[in-house]
Amino acid sequence: MNVNRMRSSASSKLILGVVMAICFVVTSAHAQPRVSQFEGTFVLTNEVQWGNALLRPGTYTLAVRPVDAMVESIDVYNAATGKLEVGEIAAINPNATADNSQLLVTVRGNRRAVYSVQLAGIGEVLHKTRPFGANESAAEEARNVQPIPIESAKR
Numbered sequence: 789m790n791v792n793r794m795r796s797s798a799s800s801k802l803i804l805g806v807v808m809a810i811c812f813v814v815t816s817a818h819a820q821p822r823v824s825q826f827e828g829t830f831v832l833t834n835e836v837q838w839g840n841a842l843l844r845p846g847t848y849t850l851a852v853r854p855v856d857a858m859v860e861s862i863d864v865y866n867a868a869t870g871k872l873e874v875g876e877i878a879a880i881n882p883n884a885t886a887d888n889s890q891l892l893v894t895v896r897g898n899r900r901a902v903y904s905v906q907l908a909g910i911g912e913v914l915h916k917t918r919p920f921g922a923n924e925s926a927a928e929e930a931r932n933v934q935p936i937p938i939e940s941a942k943r
Contacts, residue, residue: 825860826852826907827941828889829867836893837901837920838864841874848873850905850938852913860913862905876914878905884912889938894919900934907938 829849836843847867852860855877864874886906893900901919906912 825854828938830936830938834900838874878914881912886911891936893934895932895934
């Protein structure tokens with residue numbers, strides 16, 4: 789009697805495992821890949837703060853993917869290593885227009901920080917009012933701005 793229960797239990801586990809594997813394969817086959825809305829590269833000649841990340845001089849790739857109608861996922865990778873340096877979710881500004889794709893970096897002394905990402909044909913996908921953090925005054929009147937061009941990837 790115990791032998792039959794053990795065989796039945798083993799058979800049930802095997803069948804359950806096969807069914808789960810089939811469900812996984814079918815679900816994966818129907819999953820839509822996340823398509824980038826924008827991909828490009830930019831070169832930094834100085835260290836630049838982006839949120840909590842400090843980007844060193846070098847070449848970076850930027851990928852912007854839609855999350856929903858008003859929110860984007862922005863990922864920045866080190867082009868040399870492929871390492872994700874920045875991953876952030878940002879609201880799209882539907883009223884902003886951009887003729888050129890560029891990072892706008894504010895400069896304060898020898899410190900630099902990204903405060904805006906503007907993409908041609910899409911608009912402004914990131915805007916930080918306090919790019920250096922909460923200690924910065926909310927109404928900084930005169931920004932010393934450095935635009936950094938983003939070269940769009942050819943498709």
